[in-house]
Amino acid sequence: MTYFSPKGTRPLVIFQARRSAMTLAVILMTMMAFLAACGGSGTNQPQTPQSKVGGDLAVGLNSDVVTLDPLKSTALVDRQVMLNIYxxxxxxxxxxxxxxxxxxxxxxxxxxxxxxxxxxxxxxxxxxxxxxxxxxxxxxxxxxxxxxxxxxxxxxxxxxxxxxxxxxxxxxxxxxxxxxxxxxxxxxxxxxxxxxxxLGANLGNEPTDAGSGPFVFSEWIKSDHLTIKRNPHYWQKDAQGIALPYLSSVKYRPITNESVEFSNLQTGAIQASDTVGATNVATARSSSNLIYKQIPGLSFYGMMLNTKVAPFNDVNVRQAVAWGVNKEEIVSNVLKGLGSVAQGPIPPSSWAFNKDFAPYTYSVDKAKAALAKSGKNSVTFTLSISSGSPALTQQAQFIQSELQPAGITVNIKQEPFATLLSDTSDHNFVAALLGWSGRPDPDGNMYSYFHTGGGNNNMQYSNPQVDKLLEDARATTDQQTRTTDYQQAEQQIMVDVPYVFIYHGNAIQATTTKVKNFTILPTTIMNFSNVYLGQ
Missing domain, CATH: 3.90.76.10 (Dipeptide-binding Protein; Domain 1)
Incomplete structure (x- = not known):
């Protein structure tokens, strides 16, 4: 191996023959020090393209995957896996x-x-x-x-x-x-x-060799792990001509408790996490062995209200709930400020966002007045939430406490995430605490949720005016016209209140420092096609 002196280093000079032994020792010591500085020990050697290849990544998901058939999927956790195999x-x-x-x-x-x-x-x-x-x-x-x-x-x-x-x-x-x-x-x-x-009906559970993406489905042991492995015939290569992906495998582990998920990240049991609870963000940011990033997301979170069943078949009751939920309190105390108060389905990161639109602020008096218009002084409803998450439970408890002074009693029902999705899809619910990870075009946040018969319109909401505005917005390329259509649709949706918007979330990325070349996306999707493991 040939080594070169760093630029600017003076040449070594041998002074006298009688001091040759001493000089030789000096030369040897200098070379050893130089080799160490160049990474001769291997510990600080720069990553080469080929050395990126290999390694098994463990990833935490906040719930188990529901289905790997894109025709049927409605869950973000499904997309986290599917967009790495399809x-x-x-x-x-x-x-x-x-x-x-x-x-x-x-x-x-x-x-x-x-x-x-x-x-x-x-x-x-x-x-x-x-x-x-x-x-x-x-x-x-x-x-x-x-x-x-x-x-x-x-x-x-x-x-x-x-x-x-x-x-x-x-x-x-x-x-x-x-x-x-x-x-x-x-x-x-x-x-x-x-x-x-x-594969037929088994596509959703075991999509063996079904995709063309960077990873191939390997196995799914429900409630324990789902593993995808490197596709050796993937068509993409990196800038040096190395075939992607670098990783040998990705193992997803469902961990519904966000504090437990974060603990697994801290100990290295997982190297990437899809969620960091609000109480753990400060630790994640300050930890020397973790990398935490966040950017504005595209999402909205809140309560679906089934408009076809009591008490939410009455718009006045729905409006009462909208007035009675203290969104600012939830964002401040439950989310610790990691999110922004939502006034509708269009997030602040969208070109269609209306910063001056704020139809509901917390008011017990207005909640009582809206409830009185329904002819009732009090109502009770069941709020379904996904089980296993302390943060979701706390959020539901805040809602329960906030609505009580207005005469609205909330009974909290916890059920597994897959069951919750099934119940809401079948309209077998009264209210449900569920969010939407968001899409880059406002159509993706509105049409399927609020158009009559939309694929995610589990609230069974229908308003011809909203339908027309959403259809018109699809039919033009003029962004200003589309913005007007979406904002008018949003205003009517908030009058009708099929959904109580609470907050817009952030897209986050949390990994150990060994995870390299990981790009954070506003969609919150963890794409591992270019990720590699380093020191």
Whole structure:
């Protein structure tokens, strides 16, 4: 091995032959010191591209995954796994900009057609080719399943057709400006048609070789762990030509108690966490062996109200609850200021946000007055929440305490997260504490939740005026017009109160210092395709 002196180092000089022995010793000592400075011991050696490859990452999730079938999924934890095993037609980057993924480019010949050029070097994990027919199969699967949460996301799509193997056309019922943003997520995930047909109903539990993404499904032991392994045939490479992903595997562990999840992160039992409880954030920020980041998110959190069952089939009762929940108190005391008070579904990070819109502030008197309009002096309802989380329990208890002075009694019902999702989807609930992780286009935060028959409209809310505004917003590309439509829809939604908005959350990232090259995304998705483990 050849070593070079650092720039500016003076050459060694041997003075006299009679001092050669001493000089040799000096030379040897100098070389040893220089080797140590250059990392000769190996402890400070810089990371080389090849040395990034390998390693097993353990990740904490705040609940168990529900399903790995994008046609059926409604949970963020599902997306955390699916977006690491399935590719999408297009993707969202850290700046909320749409980038190519399985589609390399797109053009719009007219308002009712959107054409995609597809990659030609991709195979699914089962060895079958990715092509236009696969796109047609996946999108048609959504369009033929009205019960799917994806159906309303793509309700403006009339059909999809293969032009040739590498080109596909979306035929639209009318102009559909949020389509690209919609295709960055579950509606745009493209799975192997062969695998879908082979796996049948088991796709959601064991999607073996179904994707084309950086990782391959390995095993799922429910309530214990879910493991994905490196896809050796993944199509993406890094800037040095090294095949991605670097990691050998990712093991997800469901840990519903956020304090326990954080403790596992501190001890290194997991190296990444999807949640850090508000009481642990200061410790995470100051810890020398952890990395904590947060950026404004796209989410909203609050209470779904079932508008078809008592007492929330009366708008006056819904408004009473909206007046009676002290959002500022919850953000301050439960979230420790890590979030912002929500006045509707549009977060402050959105281009459609209205900073002057504040329809409800905490008022016991106004809550009582709204309740009196319903002809009642008091009401009782059951609030369903996901079990296992002290923070969610505390939030529910705050709501319970805040509404009591207005004559509104809250009974808290805890149930497993998957059961809660099933109950709300089946409209088997009165009120439920559930949030939405958010989407980059306002359509993704509003249409499926508040349009009649929307895929996430478990509140069974319906208002023709809101429907029209949301449809009109989809049908124009003018951002100012869309902003006006969304803000007017938001105003009417808050009059009708199918959902009590409490706060907008942050996107966070919490890892040990060994986790490298991990990009935080406003969508809160943990993408591990470029992550590696270092010292």
């Amino acid at each position: 590719d999408t037609l297009v993707r969202i980057d850290a700046q909320n900009q749409i980038q190519p993924d399985l589609a390399t480019s797109w053009t719009q010949p007219n308002a009712k057609e959107l054409d995609f050029t597809l990659r030609t070097d991709v195979k699914f994990q089962d060895g079958t080719p990715f092509n236009a027919d696969a796109v047609v199969f996946n999108i048609s699967r959504i369009l033929s399943t009205p019960a799917s949460p994806r159906y309303s996301e793509l309700s403006s799509v009339k059909s999809v057709q293969a032009i040739d193997a590498s080109h596909v056309r979306f035929n639209l019922k009318r102009a559909f400006s949020p389509l690209l943003a919609t295709l960055t997520d579950r509606s745009g995930m493209i799975l192997s048609p062969t695998a879908i047909q082979k």
